[in-house]
Amino acid sequence: MGFLLNTRVGQLIVAVVLFAAVVAALLLIAKATDGVRERVRRPAMVAIFAGPALLLLALGLIYPFFRTVWMSFMDARSQSYVGFANYVDALTVPSNLIGFRNTFLWVILTPLLSTGIGLVYAVLIDKSRFEKVAKAMLFLPMAISFVGAGIIWKFVYEYKGAGQQQIGALNAVIDALGLEPVRFLQDAPANTIFLILVLVWIEAGFAMVILSASIKAVPEDIIEAARLDGASPWQLFWRITIPSIRPSLVVVLTTISIATLKIFDITRTMTGAKFDTQVLANLMYDQSFTFGNNGLGSAMAVFIFLLVVPLVIFNIRQMAKNREVRG
Structure with missing residues (x-):
């Protein structure tokens, strides 16, 4: 078992087996409710099939949300309560x-x-x-x-100092026209506009x-x-x-x-x-x-x-x- 958990293939196999076991258990429980009256059976079926999803939702979203809110009222190391100090700094x-x-x-x-x-x-x-x-x-x-687009447009906006060969597409055109290269990504606040154009x-x-x-x-x-x-x-x-x-x-x-x-x-x-x-x-x-x-x-x-x-x-x-x- 330890060998399986130490390899990616083994971890995948264990995950598939666990998933199959959970699904099989849910189906067996659902089958066991066949003889139950409809008034009781419907809520039971909802709990059986929606319960795991709601549990994962709680563990993956709800708990982290409340923990993040609590941490926002703590110091840098989350050791002492500082009230709204972080929001004031922000x-x-x-x-x-x-x-x-x-x-x-x-x-x-x-x-x-x-x-x-x-x-x-x-x-x-x-x-x-x-x-x-x-x-x-x-x-x-x-x-x-977004990462791929950022890389593509980074080369489009690339800037080299005056007198150097321009490898950025826009500055290569600007240089060919005899104009000064533009620092598209370095000069604020215009650089934010050029980034927005990518999105x-x-x-x-x-x-x-x-x-x-x-x-x-x-x-x-x-x-x-x-x-x-x-x-x-x-x-x-x-x-x-x-x-x-x-x-x-x-x-x-x-x-x-x-x-x-x-x-x-x-x-x-x-x-x-x-x-x-x-x-x-x-x-x-x-x-x-x-x-x-x-x-x-x-x-x-x-x-x-x-x-x-x-x-x-x-x-x-x-x-x-x-x-x-x-x-």
Whole structure:
């Protein structure tokens, strides 16, 4: 048994056997409830099959959440209670405030730009001859991980000093034109904008796919009636298309906002969260794992949670409303 646990293949075998044993035990227990009255059997079946999932949820999410909240009120080593000191530091230390500023900049610009580009693109290629190919081109970046995208764009933005050979794609073009190379990733606050464009490049495809499907669902008779009344293409867009796809627009905006609030990979990969490009997730990571300040790192995690939860709730309610309308 010790040999099995010391190898990856052995650990996989043990995990599969344990999983099969748990499933078999659940099925046997479920079978044993066949003779039980329905009023008792239904809650028993729910407990049998949902119980393990709820237990894992409690161990994997609920317990860590409460532990993180508690640690945010403790000192750096989680040994003594310090009250709201970590939250005060988070909201007063200049480097932390830069992280908050950048995070809000990401959350404002990324959803708006991604959704705007996706919407315009979806409208322009709708029912065009090369619609499928055009959609695939914009959607392709969605298949790339944030780390992969960060590496790709790091080479695009790469900067070498004046007089040196430029290996970055943009600076190579700039140098060929006889202009001074640009420090895309080093000079704040413009570097944050260039980082945001990477996420926009990824998320625009997601926005385009969702909004394109919504545009195709707009009833043709409404569009034809508006055209007969003399509506221009611009009026059709603002008076017919936008109101018709408003629920999808809200869902896309909130979904991208949630993803943006948790952004970590791009800044870590491209700048190491240096040059005033850090966001809340970077501050949480650095405080917890680089500087060993568990209290402040946990406080940053709580801030991210508090910012994400309202968006998640709003998104769920909006999707529920959409489902009711379709029903």
